[in-house]
Amino acid sequence: MKHTDVRxxxxxxxxxxxxxSELRALEAHLAGCGPCRRELQVIRRLLSESAKLPPSIEPxxxxxxxxxxxxxxxxxxxxTVFHRFRPPLHLGSLAAAASxxxxxxxxxxxxxxxxxxxxxETPVTAHQQFVVTEKYxxxxxxxxxxxxxxxxxxxxxxxxxxxxxxxxxIDAAIQEIRDALAQDPNNREVMAMLAxxxxxxxxxxxDVTGWTSEL
Amino acid sequence: MIPDPRxxxxxxxxxLRHPRVxxxxxxxxxxxxSRARDGDKQAFEQLYRENVGRVYALCLRMMGDSAMADExxxxxxxxxxxKLDSFRGESAFSSWLHRLTVNLILQNRRSDRRRSSxxxxxxxxxxxxxxxxxxxISTAIDLEDAIRRLPPxxxxxxxxxxxxxYRHSEIAELAGIAPGTSKAQLHRARRLLRETLTS
Numbered sequence: 187m188k189h190t191d192v193r194x195x196x197x198x199x200x201x202x203x204x205x206x207s208e209l210r211a212l213e214a215h216l217a218g219c220g221p222c223r224r225e226l227q228v229i230r231r232l233l234s235e236s237a238k239l240p241p242s243i244e245p246x247x248x249x250x251x252x253x254x255x256x257x258x259x260x261x262x263x264x265x266t267v268f269h270r271f272r273p274p275l276h277l278g279s280l281a282a283a284a285s286x287x288x289x290x291x292x293x294x295x296x297x298x299x300x301x302x303x304x305x306x307e308t309p310v311t312a313h314q315q316f317v318v319t320e321k322y323x324x325x326x327x328x329x330x331x332x333x334x335x336x337x338x339x340x341x342x343x344x345x346x347x348x349x350x351x352x353x354x355x356i357d358a359a360i361q362e363i364r365d366a367l368a369q370d371p372n373n374r375e376v377m378a379m380l381a382x383x384x385x386x387x388x389x390x391x392x393d394v395t396g397w398t399s400e401l
Numbered sequence: 402m403i404p405d406p407r408x409x410x411x412x413x414x415x416x417l418r419h420p421r422v423x424x425x426x427x428x429x430x431x432x433x434x435s436r437a438r439d440g441d442k443q444a445f446e447q448l449y450r451e452n453v454g455r456v457y458a459l460c461l462r463m464m465g466d467s468a469m470a471d472e473x474x475x476x477x478x479x480x481x482x483x484k485l486d487s488f489r490g491e492s493a494f495s496s497w498l499h500r501l502t503v504n505l506i507l508q509n510r511r512s513d514r515r516r517s518s519x520x521x522x523x524x525x526x527x528x529x530x531x532x533x534x535x536x537x538i539s540t541a542i543d544l545e546d547a548i549r550r551l552p553p554x555x556x557x558x559x560x561x562x563x564x565x566x567y568r569h570s571e572i573a574e575l576a577g578i579a580p581g582t583s584k585a586q587l588h589r590a591r592r593l594l595r596e597t598l599t600s
Contacts, residue, residue: 232591247471249449250453
């Protein structure tokens with residue numbers, strides 16, 4: 187056995203995972219090789235010193251004052267957030283969001299394509315339809331936004347920053363379109379545009395809460 | 402005759418710090434956990450006081466940077482609070498918290514680049530050991546310093562395996578690497594530490 191071969195398997199030797207034949211060959215080499223025996227001694231010493239390292243080191247400052255404000259009022263219980271995040275339970279809110287996405291997609295199409303009112307349809311009816319659609323969006327969005335708020339700690343600060351930035355852009359767009367709709371409440375094109383942006387926001391929230399559930 | 406290591410298996414620590422070792426849970430700890438689950442932050446603060454040293458030591462050794470250790474220790478306790486309901490008492494709270502912290506550290510390593518620029522990532526032992534030691538593997542402080550200066554991957558595996566007592570298969574699972582990679586990193590870490598501490 188060469189020195190390099192021996193040194194490559196010293197870790198396995200110390201871990202007790204060498205096969206019988208390798209063990210015999212190694213021991214035969216060690217018996218006649220001072221440098222490899224010294225190498226083994228040094229590793230043993232290193233392991234011994236590592237085992238003596240204190241298991242506990244007090245932080246240089248008290249961290250509780252920084253932790254306490256970050257704690258929610260009550261730890262998240264399995265009946266609340268974990269139902270949203272763990273795969274079998276999480277599916278509920280994601281499925282609800284998926285339903286709303288379908289509603290929004292259909293609404294966006296309907297509002298965009300039927301730009302003229304028929305004799306059976308009044309502007310009030312169109313607006314009422316939109317209000318109902320919007321209610322679904324608000325409920326689904328709030329649920330997913332809460333799930334994301336709770337799960338923020340599971341993502342890196344850079345990722346959270348990026349998601350917040352994207353959500354900020356979408357929220358700004360929503361506000362702008364809502365302002366336009368307030369000026370012209372029966373404008374179907376604006377309704378379609380708003381439904382599309384709502385859809386985008388739900389998709390972002392759905393995706394990010396989906397990621398955190400996988401972590 | 403060289404003693405067969407299998408007859409005297411290496412134990413990472415006489416203090417049973419391996420997280421899989423279920424230590425005795427004092428009754429008052431169960432009461433604290435129960436109160437904390439109900440939202441009692443004072444009870445959780447006591448759990449924090451009982452465990453912060455161990456969590457901080459793990460973060461400090463794994464990250465090699467006190468500012469990062471400070472931040473990750475805070476994150477670990479916030480996450481523990483959030484996930485307290487999932488603690489089933491099948492292991493000691495400290496073991497559960499330890500595992501949660503390891504996961505957090507490894508996720509952090511995978512997901513972001515908050516790594517201090519001064520960290521040595523070279524295999525060059527000259528760079529790994531900035532301060533020569535006077536005697537072979539002299540003091541715990543030298544060893545802590547040498548661990549801190551290891552390349553990140555080697556450092557994490559060394560701390561988990563040789564200090565905390567995890568097996569390669571467990572490290573591989575936690576870190577999302579192959580067991581062979583874990584072994585290679587450990588070999589690298591031990592070699593660098595030997596070179597540093599015996600120079």
